Amino acid sequence: MSIRQIATRQNESMRYSALAILANGLTGNKSWTEVWRKPEPKPSYDVVIVGGGGHGLATAYYLAKTHGITNVAVLEKSYLGSGNVGRNTTIVRSNYLLPENIAFYERSMKLWEGLSQDLNYNTMVSQRGILNIVHSDAQRNAYVRRGNAMRLSGVDAELLTREQVREYLPFADFDNARFPIRGALMQRRAGTVRHDAVAWGYARGADSRGVDIIEHCEVTGFRIEQGVVKGVETNRGFIGANKVGLAVAGSSSRVAALAGLKLPIEAHVIQAFVTEGIKPLIDNVVTFGAGHFYVSQSDKGGLVFGGDLDGYNSYAQRGNLPVVEDVAEGGLALFPNLARLRILRSWAGLLDMTMDGSPIFDKTGIEGFYLNCGWNYGGFKATPASGEAFAHLIAKDEPSDLIKPFRLDRYARGALLDEKGMGAQTNLH
Numbered sequence: 001m002s003i004r005q006i007a008t009r010q011n012e013s014m015r016y017s018a019l020a021i022l023a024n025g026l027t028g029n030k031s032w033t034e035v036w037r038k039p040e041p042k043p044s045y046d047v048v049i050v051g052g053g054g055h056g057l058a059t060a061y062y063l064a065k066t067h068g069i070t071n072v073a074v075l076e077k078s079y080l081g082s083g084n085v086g087r088n089t090t091i092v093r094s095n096y097l098l099p100e101n102i103a104f105y106e107r108s109m110k111l112w113e114g115l116s117q118d119l120n121y122n123t124m125v126s127q128r129g130i131l132n133i134v135h136s137d138a139q140r141n142a143y144v145r146r147g148n149a150m151r152l153s154g155v156d157a158e159l160l161t162r163e164q165v166r167e168y169l170p171f172a173d174f175d176n177a178r179f180p181i182r183g184a185l186m187q188r189r190a191g192t193v194r195h196d197a198v199a200w201g202y203a204r205g206a207d208s209r210g211v212d213i214i215e216h217c218e219v220t221g222f223r224i225e226q227g228v229v230k231g232v233e234t235n236r237g238f239i240g241a242n243k244v245g246l247a248v249a250g251s252s253s254r255v256a257a258l259a260g261l262k263l264p265i266e267a268h269v270i271q272a273f274v275t276e277g278i279k280p281l282i283d284n285v286v287t288f289g290a291g292h293f294y295v296s297q298s299d300k301g302g303l304v305f306g307g308d309l310d311g312y313n314s315y316a317q318r319g320n321l322p323v324v325e326d327v328a329e330g331g332l333a334l335f336p337n338l339a340r341l342r343i344l345r346s347w348a349g350l351l352d353m354t355m356d357g358s359p360i361f362d363k364t365g366i367e368g369f370y371l372n373c374g375w376n377y378g379g380f381k382a383t384p385a386s387g388e389a390f391a392h393l394i395a396k397d398e399p400s401d402l403i404k405p406f407r408l409d410r411y412a413r414g415a416l417l418d419e420k421g422m423g424a425q426t427n428l429h
Contacts, residue, residue: 035200035203037207040214041212044231048075050247051247051249051251052076052213052215055249055382056245056247057199057206061202061391064206064211067396070209070211072210072211074213075214076213076214077216078215080213083248084250085383087347089272091380092108093105093381094108094150095190100417102150105381106154108383112125115193115384121200129189130286131160132184132289136290140183143183143185157187159184160184164184168283169286171281173334179290179333192296217235218234219233221258224260224366228368229259229368242368243370244369247373250350250352253266254315261366263373263374265373265426266313266352267350268310269309269348270309270310270351271348273346274305278341283297291329293331305327306327314350351375353426355426356416356429358374360406361406361407362409363397370393405417
């Protein structure tokens with residue numbers, strides 16, 4: 001068998017390996033196949049997932065892999081990964097306070113840890129650890145409480161002293177008059193994941209199992225007859241479906257309205273930034289405890305950081321200068337040595353903010369119509385567990401134990417999951 005035949009056979013198997021890389025490299029890399037197909041939509045599917053971001057693609061992948069449901073279409077109005085899955089700061093963690101959130105995000109962390117092997121695609125999971133910086137005695141008490149809650153749930157957490165933090169961040173402003181550094185809460189298993197690789201990996205995995213990923217296919221309405229969903233209206237025609245799952249992040253309220261649903265969600269803009277590349281400086285993910293600033297360093301050397309919402313409702317994927325200034329102030333209060341760095345670019349995503357800061361998974365009053373929304377700041381880090389749980393909900397028509405606390409009717413029952421204790425004000429969560 002020739003080297004070219006070996007390369008072709010390896011590529012047809014859709015399995016990346018050292019042998020495939022070697023064989024393709026020796027033959028000019030001419031035998032690689034497309035990562036996913038570009039199919040035309042069929043007249044109908046068993047399941048249609050609206051939204052080709054991380055959650056939608058992960059849902060399709062687990063529907064096919066776990067539940068054997070392969071007659072599935074993922075509809076994306078733009079190119080794959082153009083939404084929030086490619087517009088975040090790549091942080092993954094499970095350092096929450098409430099038991100329901102700890103359980104959910106820890107499940108996601110465990111899936112992240114084996115995701116590259118599961119997908120046979122390098123998602124560049126980097127468990128570099130996260131440090132939540134402590135600036136006051138009251139904040140230390142809050143972090144002790146959170147850390148103990150994590151450890152009681154079997155999740156790793158460490159409380160670091162001021163001197164231990166200095167070993168990680170010797171250049172930080174420890175003696176800042178307003179925000180002295182007094183310690184940190186650390187989760188070593190947290191870190192970052194390459195966001196676009198997550199979208200590509202799930203797309204490839206779903207496609208290889210028979211799922212149709214249809215880009216540039218915008219949903220313009222839903223066909224509902226006698227309380228039962230029959231399919232979706234799109235700019236490429238009607239597509240029939242026995243079940244429809246909604247996973248469109250910041251556009252959830254708009255798209256749900258097409259089905260006559262009003263959700264307890266507000267859309268807000270959140271900005272992210274990256275600086276010019278520099279030599280290795282920040283080995284971990286770091287958050288500023290006296291404001292809203294979080295930062296990590298990318299493989300290219302740029303510092304990737306973000307902060308608060310823009311503070312007003314919007315569906316625009318762009319932000320404004322006051323938040324740029326606020327985020328920069330938070331970063332410089334912690335790391336004054338960043339003042340000379342140039343910001344190369346910024347971008348914005350849309351957050352679907354709920355009234356208690358926790359997500360929503362549920363069936364709706366429309367038979368065959370399912371919701372996955374309300375991710376607030378937690379959307380990207382939730383991707384694997386969200387896809388797994390949403391696939392279960394769609395396939396079994398009932399939520400798994402992991403997501404029962406996140407049902408929509410919790411607002412009527414008064415069973416809110418207010419992680420930050422901020423009340424029913426969406427922009428504060």
